[in-house]
Amino acid sequence: MFEELKASIIAGDQEKATGLTTKMLNDGIGPQKILKEGLVPGMDVVGEKFRSYEMWLPEVILSAKAMKASTELLKPYWDQNGGGETLGKIVIATVEGDVHDIGKNLVSMMLESAGFEMTDLGVNVKIQAIIDAANRVDADLIGLSALLTTTMLAMKSAIKAIRGSGSKAKVMVGGSPITQEYASEIESDGFAPDALRAITLAKKLVGKS
Amino acid sequence: MKLEAYTLTGGLTPDQIGLMRDKAIELVETVGLQIPHEGLLNRLQGINGVSIDKATQIVKFRSDLIIKAIQEIKYPLPDYYEDGWVISAGAHQTKIVDMDTGKIRETTLKDLIEMIKIGDALDTVGSASVVPMEVPIQLQEIIMHKVAWENSRRRANDMFEHDPKPTVRSTEYIYEMSKVANKWFALGLYMISPRSFDVVELEIIDKFLDRGVPMWAGTMPIMGINAPITEKAGILQAMFETYACLTMLNLLNTKSYNYIQIIDSFIAHPFDMKYSTFVYGSAEDVRGTLDKLSIHKHLKMPLAAKSLLTAAKEPDAQTAAEVGMYTLMAALAGAKEFRCGGLLTSAEVYSAEKLVLDYEIVQYIKHTLQPEEFSDEMLGFDAIAKIKPGESFLEHPATFKYYRTLYWDPNIFLQSNLGQWQELGSKSLVQYANERAKKLLAEHKYEIEPEKRRELDKIYEVAAKDEALAKERQF
Numbered sequence: 001m002f003e004e005l006k007a008s009i010i011a012g013d014q015e016k017a018t019g020l021t022t023k024m025l026n027d028g029i030g031p032q033k034i035l036k037e038g039l040v041p042g043m044d045v046v047g048e049k050f051r052s053y054e055m056w057l058p059e060v061i062l063s064a065k066a067m068k069a070s071t072e073l074l075k076p077y078w079d080q081n082g083g084g085e086t087l088g089k090i091v092i093a094t095v096e097g098d099v100h101d102i103g104k105n106l107v108s109m110m111l112e113s114a115g116f117e118m119t120d121l122g123v124n125v126k127i128q129a130i131i132d133a134a135n136r137v138d139a140d141l142i143g144l145s146a147l148l149t150t151t152m153l154a155m156k157s158a159i160k161a162i163r164g165s166g167s168k169a170k171v172m173v174g175g176s177p178i179t180q181e182y183a184s185e186i187e188s189d190g191f192a193p194d195a196l197r198a199i200t201l202a203k204k205l206v207g208k209s
Numbered sequence: 210m211k212l213e214a215y216t217l218t219g220g221l222t223p224d225q226i227g228l229m230r231d232k233a234i235e236l237v238e239t240v241g242l243q244i245p246h247e248g249l250l251n252r253l254q255g256i257n258g259v260s261i262d263k264a265t266q267i268v269k270f271r272s273d274l275i276i277k278a279i280q281e282i283k284y285p286l287p288d289y290y291e292d293g294w295v296i297s298a299g300a301h302q303t304k305i306v307d308m309d310t311g312k313i314r315e316t317t318l319k320d321l322i323e324m325i326k327i328g329d330a331l332d333t334v335g336s337a338s339v340v341p342m343e344v345p346i347q348l349q350e351i352i353m354h355k356v357a358w359e360n361s362r363r364r365a366n367d368m369f370e371h372d373p374k375p376t377v378r379s380t381e382y383i384y385e386m387s388k389v390a391n392k393w394f395a396l397g398l399y400m401i402s403p404r405s406f407d408v409v410e411l412e413i414i415d416k417f418l419d420r421g422v423p424m425w426a427g428t429m430p431i432m433g434i435n436a437p438i439t440e441k442a443g444i445l446q447a448m449f450e451t452y453a454c455l456t457m458l459n460l461l462n463t464k465s466y467n468y469i470q471i472i473d474s475f476i477a478h479p480f481d482m483k484y485s486t487f488v489y490g491s492a493e494d495v496r497g498t499l500d501k502l503s504i505h506k507h508l509k510m511p512l513a514a515k516s517l518l519t520a521a522k523e524p525d526a527q528t529a530a531e532v533g534m535y536t537l538m539a540a541l542a543g544a545k546e547f548r549c550g551g552l553l554t555s556a557e558v559y560s561a562e563k564l565v566l567d568y569e570i571v572q573y574i575k576h577t578l579q580p581e582e583f584s585d586e587m588l589g590f591d592a593i594a595k596i597k598p599g600e601s602f603l604e605h606p607a608t609f610k611y612y613r614t615l616y617w618d619p620n621i622f623l624q625s626n627l628g629q630w631q632e633l634g635s636k637s638l639v640q641y642a643n644e645r646a647k648k649l650l651a652e653h654k655y656e657i658e659p660e661k662r663r664e665l666d667k668i669y670e671v672a673a674k675d676e677a678l679a680k681e682r683q684f
Contacts, residue, residue, distance in 0.1 A: 058612050061603055102601065179627060193628020 002038040005070075009042025010049075012062025014069050017042075021070040031074035032085065035115070043067050043113055050196040057106075060196065064113035071113075087115040088140035088206035091133045091169070093125035095144055095158055098151035103175060106195040107143060114199040116141075127154075127161045134162070139169040140206050143198070144188075146175040156186040163187075170205045174198060211580045217541035221503045229441070229504070233448035234275050241269035242404045242453040246411035252418075252461055259460065270456045278459035279452065283466035284511055285423065287334075287367045293545035294575045296517070296568060297335035297369050298328040299552035301353075302559035305339055306523075308643060313558055315342045320559075321356050323650055324551070327561050329361035330649035331568050333550060334369040339559050347679045350375055351672050354383050355665050358392045359657045366393045369513075369546060371427070371472055378678045380413050382668060384420070389664040390657060395423040397470060398458065400450045402430035414461070424462045426454035427470035430477040431487065440497055443477020444504070451475065471511045472548060476501040489518035489555040490531040495538055502542040513546040514539035517567045520555045524563050524639050528553070532567060537574050547571055562642035565649075569621055569642075576617035621645055 001024060008016040017039075024034050046063040049055035055063075090111055094104045101123045112118045119137050121129060134142050142162060146152040152175065159171050170189035183191030190205055192198040203209040221229075243266050244250055250266065253259050258271035289295060305316045305324075318341035328338060337353035344352055350373055357365035365372055374380040374396060387394035396417055398410055414424065428450040430436030436443040451469050458467040479493040480486070488494065498514045505512050516535040521527035536547055549556060551564030581587070592605055602608055621641040623630060630636075636644075656662070672678055 056612060058603060058609055065604075105601070176626070180631070191628070193626050193632065197628070197632075 002034075002041075005034070005038030006042040006045070009039055009063055009066050009070070010045050012059055012066055014062070014066040017066040017070045018073060021073045025073065025077060031077040035071070035074060039067055039070055040115060043115075047114075047196050047199055061106075061109070064109050067113040068109075071115075086117040087203060087208050089117045089119070089137050090141040090143055090202065091119045091121065091130060091137060091139045092143035093121035093130050093133075093145070094123040095146050095151055095154040096124055096126050097154055098146050098148055099123045100145075100147035100175075103147065103195070104143075104145035107145065107174060107192075107198045110195040110199055111143070111202055114203070116202060127158045130158065131162055131165045131167060134167050134169045135165070139167070141202055142167075142169045142171045143202075144171060144173045146173075146178065149177045152177050152182070155188070159186055159188055172198065172201055172205060210583050212583050214580045215541055215578050216543070217499070217538065220499055220542075221507075223507055226504050226507045229445055229448060230508075232445055233452050234272050236445075236449035237270055237275050237453040237456065238272050239269065240404070240449075241267045242400070242406075242450065242457075244268050244406060244411065244457065245408050246406070246415060248415045249411055249457070249461065252415075253457070256460055268457070270453065270460075274460065275452050275456045278456040278467070279508075281459055281466070282455070282468045282510075283423075284468055284471075285368050285466075286511060287363075287369075290511065290545060294571060295369070295546040296331065296333045296550050296571055297513075297546060297548040298324070298331075298333040298338050298364075298564055299517070299549045299556060299559060300336035300338060300371070301373070302339045302552070302556070303342060304558045306553070306558060306560040306562065308561055308646060316340055316559065317343055318352070318356075321353065322360060324559065324561060324564075325357050325360045325364055326653040326655075327646050327649050328364060328551075328564065329655055330653050331550075331564065332363065333564070334363045334367060334546070335548065336365055336370045336372040338551060345673075345679065347376070347379060347675075347681070348669075348673060350379055351382050351386070351669060354386060354392075355669055358386070358390045359662055359665065360653075360655065362655055368393075368395065368423075368425075368468070368471070368511075369548075370395075371397055371470060374413055376409065376678070376681045377413050377416050378675065378681045379672075380417070382672045382675075382678070384417075384422070386665055386668050389668065390661050395425060397425045397427055398454055399473070400426070400428040400454050402428055402435040402446065402450060404450060404453075406454075414458075418461055419464065421464040422462075423465050424458045424467050425470040426451050426458055426467070427473045428454065429473045431480045432477045432493075433482065434480050436477045440477065440479075440493060440500070444475055444497070444500055447473075447477050448475050448504075469510065471505070471513045471546075472515065474501065474510070475504045487555060488520055489515065489549075489552075490520050490535060494518070495535050498535070498539055498544075499542050502539065502544055506543055511546070512542075512544045513548055514542075514544040515548040516544065517547055517550045517571075518552055518556060522554050522558075524553070524560065524566050524642065528563065528566070529570070533570050533574070536571060537577075540574050540578055561646035561650075562639050565621065565642040565645050566638070569619060572617065572619065573622065 005020045050060050092108050108118050108120045144155050172190045173183050173188045174192050180191050190201045192201040245266050258274045260269045305320050316339035320339050321341045324338035337357045428447050430446050432438050432443040436446045476497050481488045516539040519528045519531040550567040551559050553560050
């Protein structure tokens with residue numbers, strides 16, 4: 001049944017994935033086992049297939065939706081079974097001055113489907129609001145997005161402010177104008193060129209790759 | 210409802226084409242051409258409307274014979290022609306860009322087999338790509354046909370080929386092979402501008418007149434060299450020579466049909482007086498092709514363009530600019546077949562990478578010009594009206610219906626972002642083309658039926674031992 005659940009996630013078949021998840025929970029299978037042996041392996045395959053350009057964005061979104069819906073079904077059982085472990089907590093935002101959110105939203109959705117707990121602050125977010133949210137949720141990671149060459153400059157001061165605030169959160173950056181060189185130059189902890197690669201990076205940064 | 214296809218306007222008018230045609234017919238009737246072959250002159254002797262000057266071997270045809278020959282042209286078009294976007298790979302090259310070292314070197318039998326296979330994987334038509342230089346000269350054209358037939362579906366197998374048949378004896382072997390392999394066979398007659406023929410080609414025609422094989426007329430005048438320097442005069446000379454040649458074939462080759470070769474028909478090629486070189490892919494070459502296409506369209510002839518030619522020395526910006534612009538213009542002018550894929554430096558060098566790039570460029574243009582549907586669904590009024598601020602169309606039914614099929618998915622013109630490209634090794638386009646060529650070669654499957662291959666092998670063995678064949682080629 002785990003293989004079937006994994007296949008339903010890969011296929012983006014939300015109805016089947018939630019049906020199987022419900023059945024497994026009713027059969028007394030623990031939520032951690034369902035997550036680790038069915039859902040997460042399915043999303044891992046999706047990530048690989050996206051990286052090799054075998055799966056395309058709409059298909060990945062369907063898989064992520066199926067994953068999210070199934071994970072939601074697990075939540076009520078987490079407390080009874082030792083709590084729901086996430087890969088980590090991430091605060092994500094498009095930096096101040098930039099109102100573009102398509103890329104940031106995709107990254108947020110993918111990270112959530114991969115097992116991260118997401119706090120999405122939206123677009124045009126002031127640095128202090130990002131720091132406050134990171135402190136509030138005790139974030140492991142902060143994701144900063146920018147689409148414009150003018151607004152990407154805000155990332156540099158944002159990182160400086162985050163470091164200065166004493167936050168333990170690592171900072172990952174992304175967006176169309178960002179390069180690895182720029183990401184290094186502004187002393188971010190990592191850069192990913194697309195949403196699926198952001199998962200790999202985030203896992204690496206929280207030590208769960 | 211489909212949107213109207215994009216087209217090119219301008220160029221020669223129907224009246225101007227008609228005038229050129231009339232002038233060409235007048236030249237055939239009043240000036241004539243030289244036929245330096247006694248046997249053919251004897252065959253033409255006595256035909257009503259043919260006048261022969263034995264001393265100069267100049268033959269003139271009365272206009273009604275010319276018009277009859279034009280009216281009786283038959284084009285054996287392959288099924289796939291009507292859909293268009295046919296790519297013909299370049300042919301008969303003796304130099305190649307080595308796929309492993311990137312260096313230019315002499316072509317071999319191994320190259321011939323590999324280039325035919327890669328070309329087949331890309332659905333190309335046309336003649337054999339390269340000459341196996343280590344094979345004895347008298348066997349080269351024979352094995353080029355053999356390899357093309359053994360390893361491809363379309364190469365040397367329809368009217369888009371124009372393989373040379375250099376001697377009577379080698380033509381006999383190729384003819385025999387075509388019959389056992391059930392492949393295409395036609396004989397071409399290229400005129401030697403101005404107004405004459407190669408004697409050996411005439412001899413081959415003479416020997417095959419009773420076999421019932423299709424024959425075609427072609428010519429290739431070079432502006433400023435063996436044709437006047439102006440482009441329209443070059444076309445007029447090409448029309449005159451082609452009509453004269455066609456009329457001769459129509460009178461002599463009565464057991465089959467005859468046609469005007471669509472590749473080098475009503476066109477003259479530019480010559481660069483600065484470098485003393487034959488030049489392809491230049492502005493003048495493009496203009497000549499556009500005129501040729503106008504004439505072909507007006508006369509209801511098939512539409513082909515040698516638009517994959519370039520004077521560039523390697524697959525670079527010049528290649529992209531010349532091939533892209535030339536092919537786009539030709540496509541807008543109605544061309545359905547795009548010729549000379551894989552050729553660099555004005556048809557001096559063959560390159561598998563260039564063929565892969567040509568394929569990509571043709572696909573790019575094809576998808577650009579593809580007539581789109583215009584409908585309520587395509588207009589998407591309801592989708593726009595129903596979306597809420599902040600929502601996306603990523604999960605809209607229309608997105609899921611069309612995301613894999615509506616847009617062109619290039620093979621090597623990567624649309625990835627910088628980071629993704631870097632992750633894949635920051636490779637150049639030519640490296641991608643090289644990898645694709647090697648992959649196509651490794652995965653190529655087609656081969657002729659084993660019994661036919663055995664028959665071809667037997668004929669080739671006989672040819673290889675044929676001393677008369679070797680002697681004929683030396684001559």
